[in-house]
Amino acid sequence: MSDFTLHIDHNKYLPVDGTEVHAILTVAATGSGPARQAKPAEAAEIIIIDTSGSMSGSKIRDAREAARTAIESIRDGVHFGVMSGDNSARLIYPRGRQLVKATPATRAEAVSAVRGLSANGGTSIGEWLRAAANLMDAHPNAIKHAILMTDGQNNEGDAAFAAALRRCEGLFVCDSLGIGNDWVPGELRKVAEALLGTFAFVRNQGELKDFFRDLTQQAMGKTVAELALRVWVPQNATLKYVKQVSPTLLDLTGKGTAVNPLTGDYPTGSWGTEEREYHLCVEVPPGAMRAEIRAAWVKLVLPDTGEVFASGNVLASWTDDLAQSTRINRKVAHYTGQAELHELIQEGLSARAAGDVGTATARLGRARQLAEDSGRTDTARLLDKVVEIDPGTGTARLRRNVDKADEIELDTGSVRTSQMRRNPEES
Known part of the structure; x- marks a missing residue:
């Protein structure tokens, strides 16, 4: 430990x-x-792949490759499974109702199974998570983790989705990934908040396997459940x-x-x-x-x-x-500003989606200034694609015809913060 x-x-x-x-x-x-x-901690890992109809073509091919990469990153002895998700959830490996221990043989069998993934049906993220929870129940003492990838909007009602998240809360950690431009960041944000995980936008679909590898390796490095x-x-x-x-x-x-x-x-x-x-x-x-x-x-x-x-x-x-x-503690001030930046971006994007141009302009303009003042050049760059600041007057104006991918990247990136080194003289 x-x-x-x-x-x-x-x-x-x-x-x-x-x-x-x-x-x-x-x-x-x-x-x-x-x-x-000592010996590695007991662990359980589930890989959840969206196989709805919108995943056809290059998306399902890249998803198969990403799943293969994740499977090969699972260490020996970890209980694992691969799930296919559309309107329902199916454990494509192993067959049955329980996870299997990772060995060279079982990993090879799992890789073979994911080659058969195909795209059809709808998207029911809550159903996928419920199915994962049922599998995780058999491993109460394990470090439990899931990776969930989707390209679409959840077809379930709000009540059903919320109930599914309550079923899973405290049972396992779930990191989520979105690809394409049709998924809803707010839905994966709810998964991250309920299941203490992360969510991210894989803008370059070809990098999906790298995200899967990194998340799996991070999960394999956990030592305390x-x-x-x-x-x-x-x-x-x-x-x-x-x-x-x-x-x-x-x-x-x-x-x-x-x-x-x-x-x-x-x-x-x-x-x-x-x-x-x-x-x-x-x-x-x-x-x-x-x-x-x-x-x-x-x-x-x-x-x-x-x-x-x-x-x-x-x-x-x-x-x-x-x-x-x-005197305001520097670290308190730093993270208070980071939280304010996130809130301004979320409020601004929500107002923009609702057609409230005035509120959207004010919030995103203020966010752009705060990002610059706090050294968040990454966030400032993303905000520049959504809002334009007149260098002479400082007046903000929403840009027209914003690329949907730019908006999603700004939305998902707003939850990440920059760390500040501790000043040893502060207490």
Whole structure:
């Protein structure tokens, strides 16, 4: 198992009557724990390929090649399966109702099976995920992961799709990929949010196999099935939110489960050698001048056993020294800006789709300025394809005839954040 560290960045000083404490939690897994020398962790992997009618031609050929690449990246001993998805879900390998252990022979059989994938029917993403959940149920102690690829819009109703996501939540992590211009980023965003995964746009269809390989190799590197941020706050305080802010934005607030009246567990999914950052906000009652309290006690734990891997305190102290109370921690400011950029892009694209030109122009214009100010040249480049800024007046104007692929790339890319190196002098 990996060794973990937890570092907390925040300005503990609040002004008189100040009540809101913000902190960035940096959690790092070094991969140097004792279990690295032990046998690999039990794992289960499912590859879900959209085989609806719109996947005909080059799409299904590239999907077969991507599935082959993923299969060959699965390590020996991992339980795995390959699923074909249209209006329903079919386990094309292995035949039956359970996953099979990866060996050179079973991988070869799976590669042979995916050669027969063909395109026909509709798209029912929730059905595919339900079928994956049924297979994962047989592996309660495994690190469970799925890759889902689609090129189309989900045909299910909102209620059915939401129910499917609830069925899968907490059971396995799912990373999703969209190809072509007909899929809906908001649908795969829901999968990512519910199942603590990522979603991405494969703009160049020929690179699909590279995405599959990378995601599978990352999954094979996981060593811990499930960890939670266990957050205690004092009486009369309120935990306003817990959000993952790096490497992608993910709101965990609604996923908390109560440990006791003052403590909740917030799931983080499976871990390998990696670093993630979280934004914690706690509202506390105003305190006496120069009083100091523990506004939150954060632990990284195995939820089932309560075993603690790292812990730290978020402090609050009241002062009338403006130099102290008005200093904004650089990391808090950085990720607050990243979250604002994401929200502006999402609001702007939604307004544009609804025909609200005024709101779309204002939001996307502001996003373009914020991207430039924060050094997000990648996002600024994508925004330039949707909104035009007059260099003389700074006035924004929506571009006409925007390439659908450019819009999808901006939408999906807005959840990714840029990381900021920690200043060792800050606390």
